[in-house]
Amino acid sequence: MKNLIVVAGSLVIAFAFNFFLVPHGILSSGISGIAILLGIITPFDTGLLNLVLNLPLLILGYIKLGKKITINTMVCVVSLSLFLYLLPAITVTDNMLLSSIFGGVIGGIGIGIVMKYSGTSGGLDIIAIIVSRTSNFSVGLLLTGMNGVIVLISGAVFDWDIALYTLLSIYLTGKMIDKVHTDHIKLTMQIVTTKGEVIRDELLSSIYRGITIMNGYGGYTKEPKQIIMMIVTRYETLQIKEIVRKHDERAFINVYETVEVDGEFAQNMKS
Secondary structure: OHHHHHHHHHHHHHHHHHHHHHHHOOOOOHHHHHHHHHHHHOOOOHHHHHHHHHHHHHHHHHHHHOHHHHHHHHHHHHHHHHHHHHOOOOOOOOOHHHHHHHHHHHHHHHHHHHHHOOOOOOOHHHHHHHHHOOOOOOHHHHHHHHHHHHHHHHHHHOOHHHHHHHHHHHHHHHHHHHHHHOOOOEEEEEEEEOOHHHHHHHHHHHOOOOOEEEEEEOOOOOOEEEEEEEEEEHHHHHHHHHHHHHHOOOOEEEEEEOOOOOOOOOHHHOO
């Protein structure tokens, strides 16, 4: 089911590219944007370029992010490349401003859907997530910085009008990703369980976050329990819940928004 949702998100992204961005030479963000740029200035197909450019980053994602996220990312990359190849590049409107706006918004919705279901659209998304897991920089901030390079390239290759339209599209894409995915929001997870050690071991091998464990007991049953506390992003909550439920169906999970994180945010500060 999740893979089908990732495929649906990929179709939305491809629709935004081929119906709004590609016909006007407006670039998208990330590796897909680079693929569009190369597709415009070379005879190679955009979909094929997108697949080739993503392959080394998929290998890096498998090493750093794990099997599940990498599989969902591969589903997105392959299906997006296929949809970019199959969907014709149609000019919906001759107005470049409207194309920038709708291409950015629709593309951001598609990427947000993919990320919401434990995937990425590949490319710079993988790099940004890996870097964010070892720093206090958000994925959105990192993507904005890296995508600024694409804007500069588009300005140099084409003209600065195209670059500014591209910048507008990238900005709207980022806003829509935040609206749908909300990965930049930090959350505190408290897990009350009787399977604390086995859950702890799998979390430490799968999630690059610090973990604090406290001992407690049930107020009614007086049964000994462990309380696991973690600061995570929304991107990681689904994976953590699945790990917890695999070992303890009756575990109590409390998730609430964290206003500020002061200190290391990675696993090397686990206690």
